[in-house]
Amino acid sequence: MTHYSIKPKLVVAPISFEVLTEFNLGSRVLILISKTVLDTFNFSSIFDELKKERTLYIYNHISPDAPFEDLDKVINDLTGKRIESIIAIGGGSVIDAAKALSIAFQGVSYKDVFYKRAEMPKNKIKVIAIPTTAGTGAELSFGAIIYDKENSIKGGLRGDIIQPNGVIIDANLHNACPSKLKAEVGFDCLTHAIETYISKKSNPLVKNQSIGCIRNIFSYLIPACKENNLYAMEKIALSSALMGINLAYSSTCLPHRIQYVIGPLTGTSHAQGLIALYKGWLSHLKDLSLIEFKRLADDLDLSIIGFLDKVQLLKESLDIDYSISDLGINENQIIDISNQVSGNLEADPSYTGIETIKKILFNSL
Ligand SMILES: [Fe+2]
Structure with a gap:
């Protein structure tokens, strides 16, 4: 039996307020963005437009391999804020961090899921992935590779629920790499x-x-x-x-x-x-x-x-x-x-x- 589904929605367009809001972001939005991309591109007008009807929580601290401590910082800050969507703008680590965080507010510790002490949650926060490097496939894959630095263990959270819910391909972002x-x-x-x-x-x-x-x-x-x-x-x-x-x-x-x-x-x-x-x-x-x-x-x-x-x-x-x-x-x-x-x-x-x-x-x- 051959099984293959091409989903979710993928938009090929320069990033803009209109393109982002095609994804029905809700009113409380977490934006994870790589520091380099934030410094290179001017997103302030897009973010200002989004802020008119939404609360944005913007983070640019995710380091390579998406270590637990970087994820915990966001979880500690945002628990109880009822985030409705996550926009990830960056390379594989930023996108994987967003994918891990998407299941981290469901009453189950992502670390327990990582170490197979708990089941993958059935619900998650919507993720829109905007890759800025082309190759890892993190924007559409069913896994998030994250890193337990303390125990030097790199591994994955895996399951179809982990796949982002939307992807925007903007080749201009890639070209800055x-x-x-x-x-x-x-x-x-x-x-x-x-x-x-x-x-x-x-x-x-x-x-x-x-x-x-x-x-x-x-x-x-x-x-x-x-x-x-x-x-x-x-x-x-x-x-x-x-x-x-x-x-x-x-x-x-x-x-x-x-x-x-x-x-x-x-x-x-x-x-x-x-x-x-x-x-x-x-x-x-x-x-x-x-x-x-x-x-x-x-x-x-x-x-x-x-x-x-x-x-x-x-x-x-x-x-x-x-x-x-x-x-x-x-x-x-x-x-x-x-x-x-x-x-x-x-x-x-x-x-x-x-x-x-x-x-x-x-x-x-
Ligand atoms: Fe690979």
């Missing part, structure tokens, strides 16, 4: 397309969306990064959003499982870790002549070698051709890292045991 970050996060989008296609959980609709996204990344990521081309940026932003849905109906594969270990270990970003691990994972898929990999290349009218060349060219053109050695990992750490990789490893059809992880890491040096 530094070009290196655009390139790296854009590669994360590519990994979502490839892995949700290859995964054992994939289905024909997921694969169809993946192919469209991969074509977009190959055609538009370089002009989006190097020329700040707005049309190209919009294509990447839409691909990122659609891959958020793919993540909900399929799954990622071993690179994402391994990145969750090497990220905290090396202090590098999610995207940087994935770029480095793709070096080893893609060559492992090629060595296996994995049928899913062959089909992916066929769907793109490419040979496996042709596909690998395209990925390599993309990395070189964008100056993001990292290896795990570049991230500070050496050969002696491979066994240790391999032992720490957890999660649903079997979803990756190339996985046969810990030796697979060691091989990918070794190939990625």
